[in-house]
Amino acid sequence: MARHIFRCPLRWADMDAFGHVNNVAFLRYLEEARIDFMFRLAPGEGSASFTGGSVVARHEIDYLRPLVHRHEPVTIETWVTGLAAASMTLGYEVKDAEVLYARASTVVVPYNLAHQRPRRITAEERAFLEEYLDGAVAA
Amino acid sequence: MARHIFRCPLRWADMDAFGHVNNVAFLRYLEEARIDFMFRLAPGEGSASFTGGSVVARHEIDYLRPLVHRHEPVTIETWVTGLAAASMTLGYEVKDAEVLYARASTVVVPYNLAHQRPRRITAEERAFLEEYLDGAVAA
């Protein structure tokens, strides 16, 4: 069971007028981790099709500690917590060596942009995703 | 039991390369509705203190229909689904007359920025929030 590790750079403007990274920016960080996992890594390991489109069906996120802009990236660990015929659920932790800033999960639906409709996960994609499958969400 | 109605303008750049309003932009729309509810409306009805700071502790959001940029705002209905000593839960629907685009909820913690720590909801705030309290989430 592997976890995908993405080092996500912050931008100064991710902070809001309260001087913390705004809660919405965290969802952008999850997108960056997902893009890296599904668009960059997946094809390289045998699956080219997620770049054809995918849709977010649901997010859940718990904010645990405030994050302030710094020059070092935060680490986002991503893994697969669920696999169905036409959707997958990803779990994430946003953290660095000492602090867990947020824990989240996203339901992603592969989407055929040309036909504008959801599609099933292929056998090739499933084989890739199963390497990251860990039903147990971190406590 | 009242619901807060916010007409949220879209921006063209809320769309991503797939030609839909990006999932992260919806969280920005919820923030705008919340700011209008907690910063603009609340003080006018007797509570000035939320402008002193608040922190998002949790979001849940279900995306139901794709949204494409248009010149008319979307409607965001906001109400209170839970009230505790030092937090409240807001429910939302993002919609227009015919379509429900998303359903969401947010746990908000009032925050004392000067002391950098959470604080309890005041009696005055509670009286304001109770007018919007409806424990039942829309089906």
Add this chain to the structure above:
Amino acid sequence: MARHIFRCPLRWADMDAFGHVNNVAFLRYLEEARIDFMFRLAPGEGSASFTGGSVVARHEIDYLRPLVHRHEPVTIETWVTGLAAASMTLGYEVKDAEVLYARASTVVVPYNLAHQRPRRITAEERAFLEEYLDGAVAA
């Protein structure tokens, strides 16, 4: 000689950690004014083609006064300061009744997305744009 008036709503998150609307957000406001001028208004007055694509070739912007989030929109006046065969220059003022926050100009090139290349301004577009033509930039 007409000017296009756009009432641009601010978002709370347009402010940065210094508590002012971030300089980059002003460029987003100009885009919203331009979209309203070129995508919404232009077709309604006889020109449907800008929605097929356009590219920004240049921006200049002078920031004159700091802007803080408020619930009322800012006004963006837009007009045409130059018209060439395959480009136009727009002038803008970002302001409200008492304050001029910024003055800017943008060179826009009509673009054929299908062929991925610039195209000339049509006679129909030119007739529309000439109504807003005022070579003299406001002092």
Add this chain to the structure above:
Amino acid sequence: MARHIFRCPLRWADMDAFGHVNNVAFLRYLEEARIDFMFRLAPGEGSASFTGGSVVARHEIDYLRPLVHRHEPVTIETWVTGLAAASMTLGYEVKDAEVLYARASTVVVPYNLAHQRPRRITAEERAFLEEYLDGAVAA
């Protein structure tokens, strides 16, 4: 005469519905380069004061080639094209090994956030900035 080199990561959502990095995102990239130059590098080389605030007074930017999202950062070269008593002008090139995507310049005014007003550049800051001074803008 040195140039400051910043490797700026793109985000997938920097692209707009036309499938290119949106023109406004380039200004965000310039901000990231400036933050790195003025907040991270400057203090380490003897000047701690820019973190106390600075204001953008003017931008100029020419877009030369379209940029599409990729996993490799773009390079932003930054240098000082002008130094006055209470302002400096920065020049930039946004590029990679083969392509020059944009050329820009920004007038920055050091700002005392506590007193909410501009301030003069200190001798220490000037010494730092002069190492990057090159009045000639790249042709």
